[in-house]
Amino acid sequence: EPEVTQTPSHQVTQMGQEVILRCVPISNHLYFYWYRQILGQKVEFLVSFYNNEISEKSEIFDDQFSVERPDGSNFTLKIRSTKLEDSAMYFCASSVETVGELFFGEGSRLTVL
Amino acid sequence: KNEVEQSPQNLTAQEGEFITINCSYSVGISALHWLQQHPGGGIVSLFMLSSGKKKHGRLIATINIQEKHSSLHITASHPRDSAVYICAVRGGSEKLVFGKGTKLTVNP
Numbered sequence: 001e002p003e004v005t006q007t008p009s010h011q012v013t014q015m016g017q018e019v020i021l022r023c024v025p026i027s028n029h030l031y032f033y034w035y036r037q038i039l040g041q042k043v044e045f046l047v048s049f050y051n052n053e054i055s056e057k058s059e060i061f062d063d064q065f066s067v068e069r070p071d072g073s074n075f076t077l078k079i080r081s082t083k084l085e086d087s088a089m090y091f092c093a094s095s096v097e098t099v100g101e102l103f104f105g106e107g108s109r110l111t112v113l
Numbered sequence: 114k115n116e117v118e119q120s121p122q123n124l125t126a127q128e129g130e131f132i133t134i135n136c137s138y139s140v141g142i143s144a145l146h147w148l149q150q151h152p153g154g155g156i157v158s159l160f161m162l163s164s165g166k167k168k169h170g171r172l173i174a175t176i177n178i179q180e181k182h183s184s185l186h187i188t189a190s191h192p193r194d195s196a197v198y199i200c201a202v203r204g205g206s207e208k209l210v211f212g213k214g215t216k217l218t219v220n221p
Contacts, residue, residue, distance in 0.1 A: 031207070042214065043156075043199065048207040056207045089154055098207060099144050104156040 002026040006092050006105035014113055016081050021108045023075045023092030032075045033093040033102070034067065036060070043091070049075065050098070082112045115140040117212040119200050125218045132187040134215045136200030139181065143203050147174050147185050150197040150214065159185070159198075190219045 005024045013019050025032050034046040047057045049067055064080045075094075079086055092105040116139040126132055136145070147159040160167050160174040162183065167174050171190075176183040187194055197214040204210075 033207075033209075035209075037154075043201070043209075043211040045208045045210070058208065091156060093156075099203060101161045102146065102158050102209075104148075104158065106153075106155040109154070 002103075004092055004094055004103050004105040006090075006108050008108055009106065010109045010111070012111045012113065013082055015084060019079045019082055019086075019110060021077045021079075021090050021092075021110070023077070023105055024073050025075055025092070025094030026103055027073070029094035029096050029103070031055075031095045031098055031100070032067075032069070033095075034077045035091045035093065036088040037091065037107075038085075038088045046077075046090075079110075082110075084112050086110060087112045115142070115202055115204055115210045117200055117202055117210050119198075119212040119215050121215060122213065123216045123218075125220065126190050128191055128219055128221050130190050130219075132190050132194070132217065132219075134185045134198050134200075134217070136183045136185070136212055137181060138200075138202045138210075140204060141178075141181070143205065145176055145183050146201045146203070146209065147183070148199040148201060150199055152196065156199070187217075190217075192219045192221050195219050 007022045032049040037043045047061045048055045066078045089107045091107045093102045118137045120135045144163050149157045162176045171188045173186040197216050199214045200212040201209045
């Protein structure tokens, strides 16, 4: 069964360092998303991406965050200068249509020291 | 801004029991998702509804648009159903608003 894959599963970084989280969405999906979940808190929407551009972003998604689809398969989330409060689980998801079933990856746990 | 409330926050059941988890939201939506988060953290989509009722195996999801309320039912619960169940709603945009989740523990 097709699945969304994310790498790395866990990354530890120093405050101020750049981090790139990678996702491979399901191949025929057109809509891509990043969500985050701080430990013990609810999942929060970060950004949606369609047709090679951001379609919507939350207030969390400030200038230190960026997303891109560098080739036909990968979808990346970059955090330019990590802060302690960026420590969270980051989930990638994809769907065939804009209001469609979401398929999530297993998540990438980011720990900022 | 949509507020999503789930109840109960925690639920412990004996194997075989019928489980109900509730979700209420404050503003009209285009779709509601029920998600399952495993102890390891991964999230699986269970249902997406905009009206009525859906059934998959032992899971049933219902939604009442007028009352802004949805329920997730699990029949004949099993210890492998132990997980966090999350309700999430979508309004007029692509943004999903998530509830805090209901932690379900099913004891053998």
